Amino acid sequence: MGDAEIWLVIGLTAVVTYLPRALGVALSGRIDPNGPVFQFVACIAYALLAGLIARMILFPVGPLQETALGNRLASAGLALAVFLMMRRSVMLGVLAGTAALIGLTVGGVQLF
Amino acid sequence: MPGLVLLASYVGFGSLVRQSGLDLPQGLASTATAWALPGQVAMVELSAVGASALSIAIAVALTNARLTPMVVTILPLFRDTGMPRRVTYAVAHFVAVTAWATALRQLPGMPPEERVGWFVGFALTLWVLSMTGTALGYFLAGAVPAPVTLGLVFLNPLYFMLILIVDLRQRARTLAMIMGAVLGPILHLVTPTYGLLLTGVLAGAMAYTTDRVLTRRESLRG
Numbered sequence: 001m002g003d004a005e006i007w008l009v010i011g012l013t014a015v016v017t018y019l020p021r022a023l024g025v026a027l028s029g030r031i032d033p034n035g036p037v038f039q040f041v042a043c044i045a046y047a048l049l050a051g052l053i054a055r056m057i058l059f060p061v062g063p064l065q066e067t068a069l070g071n072r073l074a075s076a077g078l079a080l081a082v083f084l085m086m087r088r089s090v091m092l093g094v095l096a097g098t099a100a101l102i103g104l105t106v107g108g109v110q111l112f
Numbered sequence: 113m114p115g116l117v118l119l120a121s122y123v124g125f126g127s128l129v130r131q132s133g134l135d136l137p138q139g140l141a142s143t144a145t146a147w148a149l150p151g152q153v154a155m156v157e158l159s160a161v162g163a164s165a166l167s168i169a170i171a172v173a174l175t176n177a178r179l180t181p182m183v184v185t186i187l188p189l190f191r192d193t194g195m196p197r198r199v200t201y202a203v204a205h206f207v208a209v210t211a212w213a214t215a216l217r218q219l220p221g222m223p224p225e226e227r228v229g230w231f232v233g234f235a236l237t238l239w240v241l242s243m244t245g246t247a248l249g250y251f252l253a254g255a256v257p258a259p260v261t262l263g264l265v266f267l268n269p270l271y272f273m274l275i276l277i278v279d280l281r282q283r284a285r286t287l288a289m290i291m292g293a294v295l296g297p298i299l300h301l302v303t304p305t306y307g308l309l310l311t312g313v314l315a316g317a318m319a320y321t322t323d324r325v326l327t328r329r330e331s332l333r334g
Contacts, residue, residue, distance in 0.1 A: 013155045014145035016173035021204040024183025033181040043320040045178040046288040048312030051296020056269040058297045097270040098263040105259035
């Protein structure tokens with residue numbers, strides 16, 4: 001992707017990130033945020049994000065390709081376990097998972 | 113504490129930006145103008161697999177669609193504050209998950225006239241942290257040993273995974289997350305450029321329909 005196209009994509013991203021916010025202002029007081037339309041939209045957003053996360057862990061496109069699949073899965077599993085044990089602390093979960101991936105890579109461990 | 117988590121996640125974004133071949137001004141411009149991390153990461157990741165500008169824009173718009181109900185739920189807290197309508201449109205830009213979640217907890221206990229000032233001040237602080245994180249991540253990715261850079265890039269999927277789990281209280285969303293996590297990798301193998309978009313629409317619609325059917329059955333039984 002060329003430089004000009006990347007700037008175009010960044011600009012488009014900014015627009016499609018502000019539009020849903022402006023739409024919220026326009027609809028405020030006239031629509032139930034727990035109604036079926038928002039429920040449907042939330043399902044699409046959550047599915048897309050979950051799909052992206054799973055894809056980033058299983059089939060990374062960037063430098064994470066150098067890490068073993070087993071190492072990424074084990075690190076993600078550890079992040080989840082620490083998160084659940086430490087009163088749902090996102091910070092500690094993320095730190096544990098990141099440290100695990102770094103540790104496994106430095107140690108030359110390839111789980112699978 | 114929410115600021116620290118946000119800073120860490122933007123350090124991850126800054127590293128991802130560098131490792132994906134984007135430069136620092138591009139990373140900073142993205143954080144400055146969009147300021148909603150999931151869409152930003154989707155943008156960088158889809159650019160890396162060579163998706164078209166249009167399909168990236170649609171995928172990012174769908175990812176960010178959750179911002180609309182967030183704005184709708186927070187605006188009643190700014191009623192009676194004397195804020196003009198056009199200012200509301202500017203304030204809406206500062207609605208992102210960390211600022212929003214904290215504001216929903218803090219604003220109700222605050223006198224109406226102090227609310228707008230507090231929210232804008234708080235959001236601007238988070239915004240500065242996000243910009244700092246983006247720059248820090250970008251520089252770190254070039255300066256620290258390679259395994260540490262890999263860890264920094266891995267911050268984002270870990271962060272989103274946990275944030276999504278924190279947010280799971282409704283069955284429809286839980287179903288959407290499970291179906292999306294299954295379909296996402298599969299459809300990526302089928303079509304890397306449109307896989308994410310298809311995942312959102314297909315898994316989202318399936319999850320919504322399943323939830324509706326289950327709700328109807330429950331009400332028939334009950």
